[in-house]
Amino acid sequence: MDPIESVSSREVYRNAWMIVREDRIRRADGSAGIYGVVEKPAYALVIPFDGDRFRLVEQFRYPLGMRRWEFPQGTAPDRADAEPGELAARELREETGLRAGSMVELGLIDCAPGFVSQRGRVFLATELTEGEPERETEEQDMRSAWFSRAEVEKMISTGMITDSQSIAAYAHLLLYERDKA
Secondary structure, eight states: OOSEEEEEEEEEEEOSSOEEEEEEEEETTSOEEEEEEEEOOOEEEEEEBOSSEEEEEEEEETTTTEEEEEOOEEEOGGGTTSOHHHHHHHHHHHHHOOEEEEEEEEEEEESOTTTBOOEEEEEEEEEEEOOOOOOOGGGTTOEEEEEEHHHHHHHHHTTSOOOHHHHHHHHHHHHHHHHHO
16 A cells, blocks of 8 residues: 555646646545655666777756756657657767767666656667767767766766766666676
């Protein structure tokens, strides 16, 4: 039995990328409460790795009001039923221009499970071929660059990379590498 029962739900806002709803709930002890929930389609995050370096993207993140470095990632509301690997290949190509000869799924990330329904799959992309990015309008300010492992780890430890999905994805990579060794 779920510890929380949904009593009612109402949509508060909707656009092509998200739905915001407000749910009235009842807890196991009978007390009432409310949840604000952001529904977003699943996303894919890709760790492009050429054996020595990682490819990151940097873009302006409007809610934060600043530019941030992160691994390529995204969703496709118009293709919410797309296979995760297909979505990952698309995001990699769009944001960096890279094509991967090998794409290995490393794990699953829940974005912010206290209020967001979105879940993401993490992929390691190797055997990379360079090409031109195919960025969407929202990504026109994006740039991408290669970084060594030491640089990526320093960027995480000094706060240059603060994207929780990228940091969690890097943890998936480290566990994958440890288990492979």
